[in-house]
Amino acid sequence: MIVDDDPHICEIVQVYCEREGFLSACSHNGAEAMKLLASFEPDLIVLDVLLANENGIDWCRNARSRTNAPIVFLSSREEDEVKISALSDGGDDYVTKPFSPGVLMAKIKAHLRRVSTGRHEQLLQLPGLTLDYYAQSVNMGSKTIFFIEKKSSACCPIWPKT
Missing domain, CATH: 3.40.50.2300 (Response regulator)
Structure with missing residues (x-):
């Protein structure tokens, strides 16, 4: 608002x-x-x-x-x-x-x-994977693997180092 x-x-x-x-x-x-x-x-x-x-x-x-x-x-x-x-x-x-x-x-x-972080109802949690609507991210374990790019508003994957 x-x-x-x-x-x-x-x-x-x-x-x-x-x-x-x-x-x-x-x-x-x-x-x-x-x-x-x-x-x-x-x-x-x-x-x-x-x-x-x-x-x-x-x-x-x-x-x-x-x-x-x-x-x-x-x-x-x-x-x-x-x-x-x-x-x-x-x-x-x-x-x-x-x-x-x-x-x-x-x-x-x-x-x-x-x-x-205090809104569990706003998170979709799967084993090893969390979709966070407010942070606009996807986390695998403790690493962010997906975010919204600011310039084009396109989604960009970030692949964890193996």
Whole structure:
């Protein structure tokens, strides 16, 4: 779920998320985002600190009573006090604007990997083989043998060394 009052930022983040195979939904204000939170049940939230008519940190604090999904703040605010407040009041990460979409996606995937380790229902486990929807990978034992390539979104095998 992407919550930012700038439609252009929402569109950029949404395009990159969808390229990586994630379903996404955007909201441009806090009230709309709270309604979306109830219906969409996101696995992760990208949230701006400065929303129109609302503080994203306050929204995060309120959202924590409804979700444990990781919250990655995406904001133009660079002051340490703002970052500390955002992370102390429920945020899991903080990225400043202007931002690299590639770095943001790497952080999103890292948070989803951590969340997916506790979600056995999201894993398909076979003897010696695990398919992980959230990490978008196939693991044989402890080795990753399959992943989604970022540039073309094509699947690429990685064969373990014998």
